Amino acid sequence: MGVILAVVGLLFGVKVGLDWQSSQQKSAARMTKNQDQTLTIFNWGDYIDPTLIHEFEQKTGYHVDYETFDSNEAMFTKIEQGGTRYDLAIPSDYMIQKMRAANLLEPLDYHELKDLQEYDPELMNQPFDPGNRYSLPYFWGTLGIVYNDQDVAADELKTWNDLWNPKWNQSVMLYDSARDVMGVGLASNDDDINSTNMSELLAAKGRLDALMPNVKAIVGDEIKMYMVQNEAKIAVDFSGDAQQMLAQNSHLHYVLPQGRGNMWFDNMVIPKTVRNKKAAYAFINFLADPTHAAKNAEYTGYSTPNVGAKQLLPAVVKNNPDFYPSQQTLKKLTVYQDLGLDWTTTYNDLYLEFKMNNHR
Incomplete structure (x- = not known):
């Protein structure tokens, strides 16, 4: 009797094992199909x-x-x-x-x-x-300037350097991006926005520090909301974000500054x-x-x-x-390059110093 029970138990165990294996195979098949x-x-x-x-x-x-x-x-x-x-x-x-x-x-x-x-x-x-x-x-797109025509005339923002006009005290919003803000500083000095020249980078940082009295805020995606709601006169932002703003507020316009810039x-x-x-x-x-x-x-x-x-x-x-933009305009613009860890860290550090100055 014991032998019979043992055999039955063995056969039952084999069946359970086969059933489990079959279940696992079906589960794996379903997972693969999914x-x-x-x-x-x-x-x-x-x-x-x-x-x-x-x-x-x-x-x-x-x-x-x-x-x-x-x-x-x-x-x-x-x-x-x-x-x-x-x-x-x-x-x-x-x-x-x-x-x-x-x-x-x-x-x-x-x-x-x-x-x-x-x-x-x-x-x-x-x-x-x-x-x-x-x-x-x-x-694809560009980095440029959005302005509100209730406060800014169409010919007042033709180049990056126009942002430094004392008239725009506490009027400019910057998109919170080290590479883009440093790029504006470099472009304003007519330097390569992929520069790995320390003197050029320090000069760009100096230009940004000089811009600080005109900076209203440094923000992220909420920059679109602020501009649409007429809470700022000027913003540095991307062309696609600008298009979304323009669709919601007829007083807003986008301009691609003359000279160097980012594509x-x-x-x-x-x-x-x-x-x-x-x-x-x-x-x-x-x-x-x-x-x-x-x-x-x-x-x-x-x-x-x-x-x-x-x-x-x-x-x-x-x-x-x-x-x-026309091909003639695009030829003046530069695509960002991967600068490697050391130079990326340098850009980030200089930008952080600039931002800290903004919060003093």
């Missing part, structure tokens, strides 16, 4: 028309997990740590250069890409990614941690469609790199030289 149908995107906040994500899901059957970051540095750290396996990310120019050097990006397979003819050739092959081996443009890019990349490369290419191709790209551009306010999409935009936007 991963195959999920696209994980890492992007800046409020930087895509949400209806496009829904449309993509409806059209392709993929589910989109959409996460956001508030700085290139935070994005880099999270991807480098590899905690979340992002399929697609949208870093900026200099950060793409840094990610390439850190071997964090997958080379693009051009056989998987569609509508490449829609990308403006003038916006391709940038120094941070020669030949676009690792990235394709998502949006920036946010590009789509596929991180090395990618799980669903097929879905990543599907999304890139979805956004390359001019109709989708135009819809995205109208939502965000940023300049589209898509030739067909630009033609679909309102004439008041696509024909505005401050948002779509």
Whole structure:
């Protein structure tokens, strides 16, 4: 009897083991299937028309997990740590250069890409990614000046140096970004905004200190709210943010200062941690469609790199030289480069000293 019970117990154990193994296999299969149908995107906040994500899901059957970051540095750290396996990310120019050097990006397979003819050739092959081996443009733009015509005349802000006019005491809001504010200081001295010359950087810091009496506040994204609500006369901000402000307040205008300045890019990349490369290419191709790209551009306010999409935009936007500058103007602008840890730290330290002076 004991032998019979032992055999029955053994057979029962085998059956339980097989059932558990089968359950685990089914669970793993479901997980793999879910991963195959999920696209994980890492992007800046409020930087895509949400209806496009829904449309993509409806059209392709993929589910989109959409996460956001508030700085290139935070994005880099999270991807480098590899905690979340992002399929697609949208870093900026200099950060793409840094990610390439850190071997964090997958080379693009051009056989998987569609509508490449829609990308403006003038916006391709940038120094941070020669030949676009690792990235394709998502949006691009400039750093400029927003002003309120109730307080500022159209001809009073033609160059960066006009910000130093004593007339603008406590009137200028700056976007809280070391690279951009230091860039304004360098450009005002007609120096390279990627300068690694210490005397030029100190001179830029000196220029910024001289600007301090005119600085009303140094803030982040809330700069848009302040300008829309007429709480400041002038702001240094990005062209896309400016477009959003202009849409909400008819007294606001954007100007791209003459001379040196910044032209920036946010590009789509596929991180090395990618799980669903097929879905990543599907999304890139979805956004390359001019109709989708135009819809995205109208939502965000940023300049589209898509030739067909630009033609679909309102004439008041696509024909505005401050948002779509001429090639002659663009040649005077510079894209940020990755300066390496030491020089990045120097920029940040000088900027922090400037900010501390603002709070005294």
